Amino acid sequence: MQSYLDFEKPVAELEAKVQELRQLAAQGDAVAIGEELTKLQGKAEKALADLYASLTPWQKTQVARHPQRPHFSDYVRALVSDFTPLSGDRQFGEDAAIIGGFGWFRGRAICVIGQEKGCGTAGRIKHNFGMARPEGYRKAVRIMQLADRFDLPVVSLVDTPGAFPGVDAEERGQAEAIARATDASLALGVPNIAVILGEGGSGGAIAIASCNLVLMLENAIYTVASPEASASILWRDSARAEDAATNMKITAQDLLKFGIIEKIIVEPVGGAHRDPLAAAAAVGEAIAEGLRDFEHMSPEELRASRNDKFLNIGRKT
Template sequence: MKSYLDFEKPVAELQAKIVELRALGENGDAVAIGEEVSRLEAKSVQALKELYANLTPWQKTLVARHPNRPHFSDFVAGLVEDFTPLAGDRAFSEDEAIVGGLARFRGRPVLIMGHEKGADTTSRLKHNFGMARPEGYRKAVRLMELADRFGLPIIALVDTAGAFPGIEAEQRGQAEAIARSTEACLNLTVPNVALVIGEGGSGGAIAIATANVVLMLEHAIYSVISPEGAASILWRDAAKAQDAATNMKITSADLMRLGVIDGVVPEPLGGAHREPDAVIAEAGDAIAQGLERFDGMTPDQIRAERRAKFLAIGRSL
């Protein structure tokens, strides 16, 4: 069953009428009803086009958070072969919010890792809604160092509201773990490509997204803090999240214009959750192009280009 967002109510109403007419058509004048269904379907598609042609930053935030949006596990299933997960930070425990392992991407051996939010209540609790603890980022460092040692390109899929903010995470050095992971990204001598597939929240995202090539899905968001968090700090009112989202420049179009990201992967009409296979295939093409840019470059050149890229952000504004 399709899940509609609040701003998609006109489309939801049209789809409900279509379902009702189809049910009537099974016992009535199927030809006459079929014509009306076709008319309503065309009207529904047009309504969806108009909605998604003018999404506000807050509406894009809602799309990025859609529960049916493809997650890390969906991208792994659609993009790579022979995925072998690797677990543990070799210091404290296994963190299931960040998943990673060895795989083969279009014939090329790679390391792929990313945030997994989970698709139902059980898996969301297991993966802590994609919010990693320090051991998750220390695992990411271990995996990146492993990939660097064996010359494996790295693919990072970002989808987190942010790092886990619990007291125990702070006690175990959350800030230090995020900083070490960011540093590990910068020091890599192999190419890395990061793709924001949903939410790219704060240090929780940048810890694995400090990449040679940073991409975003069209309706993903990428920000230093969630709109609700920003509203709570600036206005002491989380209800002003829409105002915060509008002013924070969190959409792919804004970040592309500001030079924070390197490319935008288009999504099907109505968002990635409506045609996940199509958007995963499109993402695969973009990732492949990103990796191919570095074929023939030396390790030192790869690392230098990445560092120069991040040092240049904001300097030409």
């Protein structure tokens, strides 16, 4: 069953009427109802396209958090064959918020790392809503270093509100773990590509997104802090999250202008959750194109290109 966001109510009403007409057509005179059904369906599709063509930053934030939006595991199932995840950081334990391992992408062995938010109550609790603890980032470092050793490109699929802010995570060195993961990403001698799937929140995202190429889905967000947290800091009022989202420039379209990301991946009309397979196909094409661009670069060239990319963010040209 399709889940609708608050701002999608006009579309929800039209699509509900379309569904009613389909049921009537199945029960009675399909020919008589067919013309009206076609008109109404066209009207619903146009309303959806018009709505998503002019989303506000806050509405994009809601789409990025949509409960039916495909997650890390969905993209891996669609794009990577024989995926073998690795567990544990060899220091403390396993963190299910970050999944990483090796598999085959279009006939090429690659390393894939990313945050998994989980589906359903049990899944979200298991994966801690995609908010990793230090052991998750230390696991990511271990896997990235293995990929570097065996000359395998690294693909990071980012989808997290941020690193877990709990006391236990702080006690085990959350900031240090994030810093080391960021350093490991920058130091790789193999190409690495990051795709912001939904939320790219704070250091929890940048820890695995310090890559040669940063791609972003059309309705994803990438931000130093969530709009709610930023509103609390700026105005001491989390209810002003919509104002924060607008002023922080967190959308793919804004970040492309600033040079923080390199490319926007177009989503199916109505968001990736309406057609996960089409969204995965678009992500796969963007990753394949990115890997081709880095095929003939040496480890030294890859590191230099990556470092220059981040050092030049914010500089006037």
